[in-house]
Amino acid sequence: MAGAHVTKVGIVGIGFIGSDHLHRLTKTIANVEVTAVCDIVPNKAQKVLDEQGLKAKDYSDYHDLINDPNVEVVVCTASNEAHYEIVMAALKAGKFTFCEKPLALDAQQCMDIINEEKKLGRRMLQVGFMRHYAPEYVQMKQMIDDGVIGNPLMVDERHYNQTQPEEYDTSRSIIETAIHEIDLDHWLVNDDYASIRVFAPKQTRHAQNAQIKDPQIVMMETKTGINIVIEVFVRCQYGYDIKCDVIGEEGVLELPTVPQVATRLNAQYSTAILTDWKARFESAYDIEFRDFIGHVSQEESPVGPSAWDGYIAAVTADAALKSLDEDGEKQDLDFPEAPAFYAAK
Amino acid sequence: MAGAHVTKVGIVGIGFIGSDHLHRLTKTIANVEVTAVCDIVPNKAQKVLDEQGLKAKDYSDYHDLINDPNVEVVVCTASNEAHYEIVMAALKAGKFTFCEKPLALDAQQCMDIINEEKKLGRRMLQVGFMRHYAPEYVQMKQMIDDGVIGNPLMVDERHYNQTQPEEYDTSRSIIETAIHEIDLDHWLVNDDYASIRVFAPKQTRHAQNAQIKDPQIVMMETKTGINIVIEVFVRCQYGYDIKCDVIGEEGVLELPTVPQVATRLNAQYSTAILTDWKARFESAYDIEFRDFIGHVSQEESPVGPSAWDGYIAAVTADAALKSLDEDGEKQDLDFPEAPAFYAAK
Amino acid sequence: MAGAHVTKVGIVGIGFIGSDHLHRLTKTIANVEVTAVCDIVPNKAQKVLDEQGLKAKDYSDYHDLINDPNVEVVVCTASNEAHYEIVMAALKAGKFTFCEKPLALDAQQCMDIINEEKKLGRRMLQVGFMRHYAPEYVQMKQMIDDGVIGNPLMVDERHYNQTQPEEYDTSRSIIETAIHEIDLDHWLVNDDYASIRVFAPKQTRHAQNAQIKDPQIVMMETKTGINIVIEVFVRCQYGYDIKCDVIGEEGVLELPTVPQVATRLNAQYSTAILTDWKARFESAYDIEFRDFIGHVSQEESPVGPSAWDGYIAAVTADAALKSLDEDGEKQDLDFPEAPAFYAAK
Amino acid sequence: MAGAHVTKVGIVGIGFIGSDHLHRLTKTIANVEVTAVCDIVPNKAQKVLDEQGLKAKDYSDYHDLINDPNVEVVVCTASNEAHYEIVMAALKAGKFTFCEKPLALDAQQCMDIINEEKKLGRRMLQVGFMRHYAPEYVQMKQMIDDGVIGNPLMVDERHYNQTQPEEYDTSRSIIETAIHEIDLDHWLVNDDYASIRVFAPKQTRHAQNAQIKDPQIVMMETKTGINIVIEVFVRCQYGYDIKCDVIGEEGVLELPTVPQVATRLNAQYSTAILTDWKARFESAYDIEFRDFIGHVSQEESPVGPSAWDGYIAAVTADAALKSLDEDGEKQDLDFPEAPAFYAAK
């Protein structure tokens, strides 16, 4: 329609999640045009374009994509190792940027990105922690903020996957799995982390080798003393299962799951548990991009998870890995207040 | 993106539901442009365009909108009384047409529309029975078709609204409320209706006058003998509540509802019940239009509810009103097989 | 303990339910002595006594048991056909009497019993409709009486059994299955029945012959217009499942079931559904006898279901069978107020 | 009935729980006679006898009750401080003994009792950890033993009370509240404890003074590495709430609660949460005594929780208090296998 601005997006990295976002941006988000794509593997991006019946400029060098005047927004879905350099380049070029989680590989890289973004004088970057957009977490956060349960005192969470291959080692349970809760929890309870420890109970027989620690238990304490327990169990066999209970001074909140038709069959009353994580937060991804594009299409700063959130997650995950290494030893964390630059969310 | 066809839509009727679809088509559906609008009330359409920050051609006569070469698809969201003439005009002009439910005011009008559509040699019309797209009904339908519960024998449904004004009289409980279940049920159980009766138990004290029959009980029997009971209660006070259980030879299926955060507070374990019907099937509307636009943008026939479905609903609702009038007397229904024209869904 | 009166009970009929009550009265009810038993089949009662490690007088003629001065209370668990004569004899002998449901074979027999009991000047008989003692029904009844949902308008019930043999014919679905709901519902909603109709939807393939009507739908209307729908399905395959929802002017009450450990296994979140009806109302039987014995041991009239309740159930079941025979024709019912003799409950 | 042995019981301590057991033994347990009672407060026992309409010998000195030849079984419901001497005296007298939990005040006292019981050559003592008899725990235990979830890896529990007075201090959260889970868990998962730690997150504003630690988190590890987390929160405000999830290699088991009628009212779907702990495990107490009396009436050893269980609970609770004192420091536990004397359960 005349008058509706169509936002021009370039995507760097057309792997699993990149293809998914390509489809999302062209099929389920209004007023977006994906004008350019790029993948480090030759022909890969073009093949995905063809599969999805799309046309776009296919760059072999991401710098060219970033500098294309026909790209207003850069979406970074490259491998984790490449996030840092791509995001830095996009920010240096002054482009709105969406980077899948994790923002970068360590705390120092995140801090570099923060400093680069500050030079732009306003937020231009969002990190893809999509659960902030899941309606059930949004509702829970609102209820906490409304004081429905009084001050939160404890948080009980589970992040269970049906299974993972042997290469999904002990550290990935933290940096790819628990990272979602680590990112969410300080936002949910409006507090900063003061410490973290991670230890492993009895190993499941479904771990493919003796070195894998699965399940793991992550315990965090916030500055005001809230206790958070996250059970991470990535070979639980029965499904993809996410739990989040927040216990407050007046009562408890419990996160619901995706609705399923209930059955009464064979002496069992049952509802299906999902086995695929993508189905669990599918609508969250759509809402995430609708929100991000909605803001940047108006030349406004994005309001979703920021580089600061990416930094907190990185520092906390680093401490978690150290604790695992040191047999569950408590690691102190000491975050400053979020810089004013990021606070005005 | 070069290559993505942008479908040009004109909307006739910019009232409550028309404004909602205008917003949906421009903000949450990809590759659509609303090029024209029209409302019988002068300035009304323009006012809504302004409110939503949109630009489009604003016609005072819907014939002009239909004939605009910049309109490929007509969406009819005018008042129920005007559906017939608008849809007929759109079909005569050979345009893809989406008409909100009900398709028309009576069975004869629906049959006229069917005959008009047949002249086009293929389906070009879809009726807005959006519940066919609600994921929970789609899942339930799939489970029935997969034989999970064997042959269906009984269906138990509730369609409860929190409240309605005095002008929501006895007939509207059928033609605006139960109409959704009347439309859905033959699709769900793959059968045709053989009879219907409607009667009213004890009146709720919340009915604003003595003539209103609320609640009402609709009972239908299909050709193979499946018994369907729908409780229609539009002043139930406690919320908007939809129930659908299908009982088969091997077990039972139960429709879930929208997930809500559970609370443990004040000696009660609770989840919220919606009070607003729009929130209950919000995603169904998005999926409905994404499907409809997806097909017509490729010059394919739509595959959602057809004029034939609109006809079945109209005939059944007429018989329901007759039964109510005759104190619950059973009304026989005798539908032919769906014409081949519509069967190839 | 000195001071605690030990009530002396004689049981007539030591079949399935009689053996169960014998065990209950000697093992789970305090201050009862079963002093005598009797069964029409020679040696049957003695065999059961031996199995349960008990001693009691074993009569071959029930009149002798009734007249034994060492029997204060007669429990009648004989075959349905024999209830009438045994209960009449027990009342004529002036003994407190507990009779399993049904009280007798037809309305006339029930009325004879009522007249016999009236001669005693006070209630001395209780009928074994044990669901009145099930804690979940007691709670529901209390909530209705407290006005939690305002006036009841509709009742939705299911009485499903996993399966029944071929000899469990169409009439037994009423007189042995639906009879429980027929008995309960007027008590639950504090109203009298005005009509009943019974019809059969599509037959389940699990019915062993073509004459069996299964499932059946019982519809009753009360004097004030409350509509009651009972689905009776005695070969539902998946379990023993009892449902009771009461819909009132302000909200809905739903009967819970027996608690079960929930499992998360194989992509299903499940709880077991019972398959054996005895486990469903086991505690109700204990509470029933504790209440009955508690009263009669103090020479007080029993306060549970009375001969009048037995009469209402018999008349209603008779009309139900007539309706089934007449293809679902509505049968009017016209009960007087319960006689004052029975009202002072 | 001639032939049914009536077991003669004497109760020492007729306070809150003693009165309750007096009522239970005389009103809901078959074939028991309470022949004697005793309370340290003059006239207290007689007053309770009168209130309950009972007669029994009322001793002022418990030694006389124990030595009364008309007392076969001693039930000790005196204050915790008196358990040791009463139980020792009962065992020395060779009487079957039921002692409410805790068995004694410390591990040494428990070991003395164990040694005294061993002199009798067989078990004659049962400790009142009634949850072992709660049907939901029995079902859960059976499912674990049947391998339904494979090897247990983690246990998540909550023991929440609505509120407690100021004198319910930090230690009572362990020795009166968490003691139930401490006792249950090693039985549930068939393992021994290897360590315990207790720490306190943020204090609830409902704690009456600053010294009270509420909530508390108890963490135990078993010899094979199972991790157990118990949240103890005795002023949670919303009700009496018990949770127990056992996570195994193949799936999860979740403890159900007492069934309640569900309501749909005021835009909430709700079930009541109990506020009174007695109602939660009421039937467990009945089943506990029926089992205990059932065995001892046949001169058999009781099979419920033993002195050894009392000892394990005492040692573990002591270590828990030490950990609380040492700011959550982990306390190692090293239990030997249960002595053969107790193993033959």
Ligand SMILES: [Mg+2]
């Ligand atoms: Mg993400």
Ligand SMILES: [Mg+2]
């Ligand atoms: Mg619609």
Ligand SMILES: [Mg+2]
């Ligand atoms: Mg009965």
Ligand SMILES: [Mg+2]
């Ligand atoms: Mg106890």
